[in-house]
Amino acid sequence: MTLINPVGGAPASGGVAGSAIPMLRQYWNVIWNRRLLIITVVATTVAAGLILTLLADPQYTARARIEVAREQANITSVEGVQPEDAGRDLEFYATQNALLTARSLAERVSRQLNLSRNDAFFIAHGVDPDAAAEGVGATPAGASLTSAQRRQRLVVDTLLKHVSAEPVRGSSLFDISYTSGDPALSRRIADAWVRQFIQSNLDRRFASTTDAREFLERRLDELRTRLETSERELVRYAAANNIVRLETSGTGKTGSSPGMQTLASVDLQSVNAALAMATADRVAAEGQLNASRARGVSEGSLNNLSINNQRSKRAEVAAELAGMLARFEPDYPPAKSLREELTALDASIAREERRAVSAVQATYDAAVAREQGLRARVDARLGKLNTQERALIQFNIYQRDVDTNRELYNGLLQRYKEIGVAGVGANNVSIVDAAELPVKPSSPNLLLNLILATFMGLGIGLGVVLVLENLDETVIDPSKVAALFDASLLGTTPVSESGDHYVELGDPKSSIYEAYFTVGSNLAFATDHGVPRSFMVTSTVEAEGKSTTGMALALVLSRLGRKVVLVDSDMRRPAMHNNLGLVNNQGLSNYLAGDNNWEDLMQRSPIANIDFLSAGPQPPSAAELLSSDRLQKLVESLDKKYDHVLVDAPPMLGLADATLIARAVEGVVYVVESERVAARGVSSALQRLREARGKVLGIVLTKFKSKHTGYGYGYGYGYGYGRDEDAKSETGGAWKSGS
Structure with a gap:
């Protein structure tokens, strides 16, 4: 049967189970358990922070603000170096x-x-x-x-x-x-x-820009020398070949430098233009000459004023003669005179026409001569130009070299100027706000320092708590009992409020009695027949509450009407008889030594339904007495007369007594004092019991400081919850033996 442990814990085989406490709750429990340490550390750090703050000299902070603009690192205005x-x-x-x-x-x-x-x-x-x-x-x-x-x-x-x-x-x-x-x-x-x-x-x-300037200066010197050398070569070659370049608005004939022509080409162009005009004049004169020859009268004579005047006068004379001959005879003297005048006019006109034809011929001859002369000059200029054009090929090579060197020089010179300007240009850093005189200290800041000290104290305190918690191997958390020892947690008992456990056990409403009542309730589920008929109570070391637990369980069982015999098996340091106000003149050691009448050794305790068998006189070797079969026979005899045989055994550490007793009883109730015994020691002792074929019924965690650790008891209600007799009567139903 499995019982949900009221204080939590993982289920263990054959015993009481518990619900696991959440991880955050466990951390909180650890913090709550060490809260005084944390508070002390925090108080110390806050006090130290306060003292240091008050003793610190005031500090003043002045603040200025600047703007740093992102700027392209340009070598020239053409392109940026960085994207x-x-x-x-x-x-x-x-x-x-x-x-x-x-x-x-x-x-x-x-x-x-x-x-x-x-x-x-x-x-x-x-x-x-x-x-x-x-x-x-x-x-x-x-x-x-x-x-x-x-x-x-x-x-x-x-x-x-x-x-x-x-x-x-x-x-x-x-x-x-x-x-x-x-x-x-x-x-x-x-x-x-x-x-x-x-x-x-x-x-x-x-x-x-210094390196760039120095590099450009060296390159400028080199290019300046190259430019001067190429210009001298160009001038020397032009002089040697009689090449004279003239600036024009167009492009040279040979495709050389734009806007430049040689003197020979310009001269050829002018002579060629004159030849064209002379040819036109010759053609015009030739046309006039041919026309005059074809008509007999030159075209020029028609335009001659003298000839025209004479022809007009002849026409008048001829008209007058014709009129006179119509009235008079040809021999009429005036008519005869008119005929003579007409003959003279014809002769004069003939002379003028001959003179005009001669002038047209002369004009033609002059035009032909001028044309031939200009054509000869064109032929001469053309030959000279062809010779010079051949020389211009090399001249243009020199010219391109000069132009290239000049462009390189001018480009580097421009870059050199730009770098010089960039070196002294506008700064990309500017002041936005100048620093002002501080009017109050920036430090120490009392409030801030106290807050920081508080958090620092919390951090240090939590760190110390975690270190101590990891170094602390004692059992503090009831929920970890099952996982640590592979045994059920029967219950936890608090620290005595008055300092006297036995006085508080006499009060059924006390918290310690309630705790042991719960232990007894859980013990009823440790076997399939209820509370074991015989069991012993032991612990790892002395003073863990072993005897108190045995006394309390006997008291709880007796109040439920069960007849209980309480056996003190600690023959080395017997003490339970003092708790009951009885004597230890004779007891268990006598029986184990050979006295068969155990009933004469039994004492009546002042508590109803409880008999007591004291440890008796201290024997030379308690282990030898316990190793005999007489203890087993005694338990069997007591089991026939009593409902429960409860053996208070010696502690486990360093002794073999408890392991020997464990073989004679039905089970073992193991007592562990909270925050005292290392878990490794408890595990080692339990391992010895199991190796001795002892059955561990469960663990009782004693002297548990529930109000100080934050773990609580009974789902957080505390030990005092449900102290009314009705509740106890209902719980007591689980104590009935099934045997």
């Missing part, structure tokens, strides 16, 4: 954060403010410059430092300890804080820190 991405932003701002607390920056601030010679600086930080500087030591190379160098190094170390740089989340801002005992000094150093950071940033930017 923009989130990873590089994180790297950039992490680098800036490290630079803000760099040792080189602290050295700059120290030099600017001359802090190594400022005694107020050391006083504000509580540092003795002379004593502390001696501990700075030597350089890594082994060379000793001068006093000024040691003070300077001490200043730098102190600055780095008291400065902090923190980025403002989600922005490009940084807060630079400096803390010291002097508010004015804190502000000065904070301001100097940000200004020196800005200056150092400019210096780094300028220094970063």
Whole structure:
């Protein structure tokens, strides 16, 4: 049969079972059990924090804010060196954060403010410059430092300890804080820190272009020399080949330099244009000449004013002559005179026409001669140009070399100028808020320090508790009894409130009686026939409550109307007769030594239904007496007369008595004192009992401090719950023997 253990615990074979306590509850139980230790540790740390806070010198923190803008590192205006991405932003701002607390920056601030010679600086930080500087030591190379160098190094170390740089989340801002005992000094150093950071940033930017400038300067010198050499070669070749280049608005004939032509090509173009005009003039003159020859009258004569006037006059004379001949005879003198005048006019017109034809011929001849002369000049210029064009091939090679060198030189010169401008350009670091004079100390913060001390005390206290709990091998938690010892927990009994267990056992309403009543109830389920007819009570060491447990169980059984015999088998140190107010003149040792009349050895106890067999006189060897079969026979004889035989056995540690007695009884009730005996000792003793074929009925955890450990009893109701007689009467029904 299995009974749910009111105090918890895992089920054990053949005994009482229990429900496991949750892990959090177990931790809470441990904390509650050691709460006084935790409170002491917390109180100590809080007191120490309070004292240190009150004794600490006030510290003042000045804070300045700067903005560090993300900037592309450009060598020229053409392209960026670094791509923009989130990873590089994180790297950039992490680098800036490290630079803000760099040792080189602290050295700059120290030099600017001359802090190594400022005694107020050391006083504000509580540092003795002379004593502390001696501990700075030597350089890594082994060379000793001068006093000024040691003070300077001490200043730098102190600055780095008291400065902090923190980025403002989600922005490009940084807060630079400096803390010291002097508010004015804190502000000065904070301001100097940000200004020196800005200056150092400019210096780094300028220094970063030094190598580039030096490289470009060397390249510019080389290209300048190459350009001058190529230009001299070009001029020399042009002079040697009579090449003269003229600037034009177009592209040269040979595809050489754009906007340039040679003098020969320009001359050829002008002569060729004149030839074209001469040819046109010759063609026009030839046309006039052919026309005049075909008509007999030149076209020019028709346009001659003199000839036209004479022809007009001849027409008038001819008309007048015709009119006169119509009225007069041909020999009429005026008519004759008119004929003579007409003849003279014809002769004059003929002379003028001949002169006009000669002029057309002369014009034609001149046009032909001019055309032939210009054609000869064109042929001459063309030959010269062909020769020069062949020379221009090499000239253009020289020209391209000059152009290439000039472009390279101009490009590098432009980059050199850009780098020079970038070195002195705008800074990407700016001050957002200058440091203000602190008006109140930033530390010590009494409230914060007390809170931190409290949490520190809790942490230390919990750590100590966990260490002690792991080092403590005693049994504290009833729920672990079954798992530790492979035995059922019959119950737990509290520490005596009055200090006298036997007085409290006389009160059925006392907590200790209630606890043993529960043990008796659980013991009824230890066998299939109820409470064992014979059983012994033992423990690991003395003074664990073994005798009290035996006395209490006998009392509980007797009050239920059971006839009980209580046997004190501890013949080495008998004590139960004193608890009952009886004597120990004779007893168990007499019977085991050979006295067969055990009834004469029995004593009536002052408690109804309880008889008592004392240990008797101390024998030379108790183990030898117990190893005989007389003990088994005695138990069998007592079992016939009494309902229950309860044997108070000696403790297990170092003795064989209990293992010998265990073979003579039905089972063993094992007593373990809470927070006293190591679990390893209990396990070893139980193992000895089991090896001796003793049946462990269960374990009673005595002197259990339920109100101080937080484990509780009876599902948290305490030992006093349900003390009314009706409840006990109902529980008592489980005590009836099934035999």
